[in-house]
Amino acid sequence: MLFDRRLFSLIKSDKIQFYSALICGLLASAFTISQAYFLSRIINNVFLLGHTLERVKNILFLFAAASLLKAAFIFLQNIFSSKLVVEIKKNLRENIITNISSLGPIKIKSERTGEIVNTLLNGVDKLEDYFSKFLPQLFLAALIPLMILFFVLPKDLLSAIIFIVTAPIIPTFMFLIGSIAEKLNQKQWTTLSRMSAYFFDVLQGIPTLKLFNRTKETLKRIEDVTNIFRIKTLKVLRVAFLSALVLEVASTISVAVIAVAIGLRLLNGDFNFADALFILIIAPEFYLPLRQLGVSYHAGMEGVAAFERISLLIQTKNENQKTISSEHELKENQSIVFDNVSFTYEDRNEPAINSVSLVIEKGKVTALVGQTGSGKTTLMNMLLGFIKPQSGKIKYGNVDLNKIELNEFRKKISWLPQNPHLFNSTLLENIKLSKEDATYDDVVSAAMKAKIHNLISNLPNGYETKVSEAGSNFSGGEIQRIALARAYLRNAEIICVDEPTANLDPETEKEIMNNMYELYQEKTVLIIAHRLKTIEKADKIIVVKDGKILDEGKHDELMIKSEYYKKLIDEIEKDMSS
Numbered sequence: 197m198l199f200d201r202r203l204f205s206l207i208k209s210d211k212i213q214f215y216s217a218l219i220c221g222l223l224a225s226a227f228t229i230s231q232a233y234f235l236s237r238i239i240n241n242v243f244l245l246g247h248t249l250e251r252v253k254n255i256l257f258l259f260a261a262a263s264l265l266k267a268a269f270i271f272l273q274n275i276f277s278s279k280l281v282v283e284i285k286k287n288l289r290e291n292i293i294t295n296i297s298s299l300g301p302i303k304i305k306s307e308r309t310g311e312i313v314n315t316l317l318n319g320v321d322k323l324e325d326y327f328s329k330f331l332p333q334l335f336l337a338a339l340i341p342l343m344i345l346f347f348v349l350p351k352d353l354l355s356a357i358i359f360i361v362t363a364p365i366i367p368t369f370m371f372l373i374g375s376i377a378e379k380l381n382q383k384q385w386t387t388l389s390r391m392s393a394y395f396f397d398v399l400q401g402i403p404t405l406k407l408f409n410r411t412k413e414t415l416k417r418i419e420d421v422t423n424i425f426r427i428k429t430l431k432v433l434r435v436a437f438l439s440a441l442v443l444e445v446a447s448t449i450s451v452a453v454i455a456v457a458i459g460l461r462l463l464n465g466d467f468n469f470a471d472a473l474f475i476l477i478i479a480p481e482f483y484l485p486l487r488q489l490g491v492s493y494h495a496g497m498e499g500v501a502a503f504e505r506i507s508l509l510i511q512t513k514n515e516n517q518k519t520i521s522s523e524h525e526l527k528e529n530q531s532i533v534f535d536n537v538s539f540t541y542e543d544r545n546e547p548a549i550n551s552v553s554l555v556i557e558k559g560k561v562t563a564l565v566g567q568t569g570s571g572k573t574t575l576m577n578m579l580l581g582f583i584k585p586q587s588g589k590i591k592y593g594n595v596d597l598n599k600i601e602l603n604e605f606r607k608k609i610s611w612l613p614q615n616p617h618l619f620n621s622t623l624l625e626n627i628k629l630s631k632e633d634a635t636y637d638d639v640v641s642a643a644m645k646a647k648i649h650n651l652i653s654n655l656p657n658g659y660e661t662k663v664s665e666a667g668s669n670f671s672g673g674e675i676q677r678i679a680l681a682r683a684y685l686r687n688a689e690i691i692c693v694d695e696p697t698a699n700l701d702p703e704t705e706k707e708i709m710n711n712m713y714e715l716y717q718e719k720t721v722l723i724i725a726h727r728l729k730t731i732e733k734a735d736k737i738i739v740v741k742d743g744k745i746l747d748e749g750k751h752d753e754l755m756i757k758s759e760y761y762k763k764l765i766d767e768i769e770k771d772m773s774s
């Protein structure tokens with residue numbers, strides 16, 4: 197269905213712009229009718245009645261005024277439509293971004309980035325024609341012919357009947373052909389999305405493809421994907437051209453039927469010439485909105501097809517939008533409790549976390565240790581709110597995290613992931629990301645604590661230095677320090693750290709680690725620990741195995757009581773010495 201309620205509801209607050217555009221379209225058509233009326237009178241008066249210029253001066257003036265007003269209303273219609281479209285596209289993109297960010301990194305990873313980018317850019321752009329051309333035309337195609345009929349009916353019943361009989365032919369053809377085109381359009385859009393996702397994958401994986409000498413196969417695959425898209429696009433265009441042709445022929449024949457009916461009566465002398473001319477001039481205008489609807493039908497279908505994908509992205513419920521009730525006010529400095537928490541990933545049979553209960557004590561350092569795949573990251577992602585437990589509770593003090601607004605809780609957290617992301621903006625902005633209202637001096641002081649200030653101030657542009665995409669103009673150690681500066685600036689009460697495992701030389705690693713220990717002072721810290729030093733210094737170590745807590749305690753205690761822990765530490769020591 198081309199009149200999609202969900203799409204129409206996007207107009208929401210911009211209804212005034214939409215209806216203004218519609219009213220301007222209707223007024224422009226009213227002045228087209230006036231133009232036809234005055235023109236028919238001018239021709240009749242000058243050629244049949246032999247009136248002088250002086251005598252037709254008034255009608256000429258009215259004709260010119262109608263022409264000017266028509267042009268003015270078309271201009272205004274375009275302005276209102278453009279404003280409407282800009283607003284809708286802006287709201288839609290904001291909506292998509294908000295929804296994507298509320299999904300959290302785990303769900304986003306399961307989406308294909310290329311597809312999201314295609315939807316965000318091309319998909320939203322496709323709606324431009326839907327709102328600026330198709331939707332107003334849908335209303336105008338219903339209203340303008342009625343308006344013309346209103347003027348023609350009193351002058352000639354036969355012409356009005358021909359209009360009424362022939363008018364449905366164009367929409368009928370349009371919907372018949374359109375239903376075929378609609379399916380083709382959906383397929384074309386799916387192919388385009390897949391192609392974008394594939395290109396994005398290839399772009400990101402170019403070094404890997406080069407390294408494994410797979411460039412040729414990839415080029416062949418690109419050729420195949422592009423060819424499929426070309427064939428599907430041509431199919432859509434073929435149907436679009438065919439539909440335009442059919443609509444043109446149908447409207448031309450209809451106008452011809454009216455012309456013959458009028459001509460015969462004129463020959464017989466039983467029809468007034470001025471009225472006949474008026475109807476003849478106005479006849480193409482009767483079919484014009486229907487034909488234009490046919491032309492924009494293609495744009496409308498593209499918009500609906502694109503919206504199918506967009507709606508998937510904006511429908512994802514923002515589960516985090518919960519309001520805090522007064523009894524759930526967040527207090528300061530509380531311990532965090534995992535109470536019998538379980539979680540299984542969508543595409544897995546075994547739970548990643550299985551009935552886990554643990555306490556992350558306030559003001560203390562808790563380290564998670566365990567083999568790869570044991571569930572450490574999943575536990576941390578739960579605390580960060582990226583994953584919700586499917587059973588059990590996570591509590592901050594007495595407050596269930598499920599019952600509070602996650603963004604409020606997140607304000608209390610600093611996160612140092614293994615590979616911090618730097619954005620393609622200045623160093624200043626990258627550090628300020630953790631505290632929007634920080635001053636320049638705050639940023640410098642945080643950078644000093646993170647021991648990155650000297651490096652930054654020696655750069656030609658200092659804190660205004662542009663960071664390349666994903667920080668590619670900085671080393672792994674430097675990126676870690678910038679992330680550390682973010683954490684110092686944020687000065688949050690809870691710090692979540694996924695300890696870096698690679699990319700750092702021993703000296704840098706030692707310095708960064710020392711820096712981190714300074715940051716941990718008097719904070720509630722949860723670390724996914726990979727270093728013996730960190731583990732030894734932790735106030736509590738939680739040993740994770742196959743999604744369960746195997747043991748917990750201090751390093752010395754665990755070395756005595758847990759064989760499994762001893763084995764883990766042996767492996768860590770081996771890794772560090774290799």
Ligand SMILES: Nc1ncnc2c1ncn2[C@@H]1O[C@H](COP(=O)(O)OP(=O)(O)OP(=O)(O)O)[C@@H](O)[C@H]1O
Pocket residue numbers: 302541542543544548566567568569570571572573574575
């Ligand atoms: N997005 C995901 N979708 C499906 N399964 C996942 C996903 N992320 C993790 N898993 C699975 O969940 C289990 C726990 O993974 P998790 O990443 O929490 O382990 P980890 O202890 O942090 O491992 P590592 O030390 O290697 O980072 C593993 O079996 C893993 O394969």
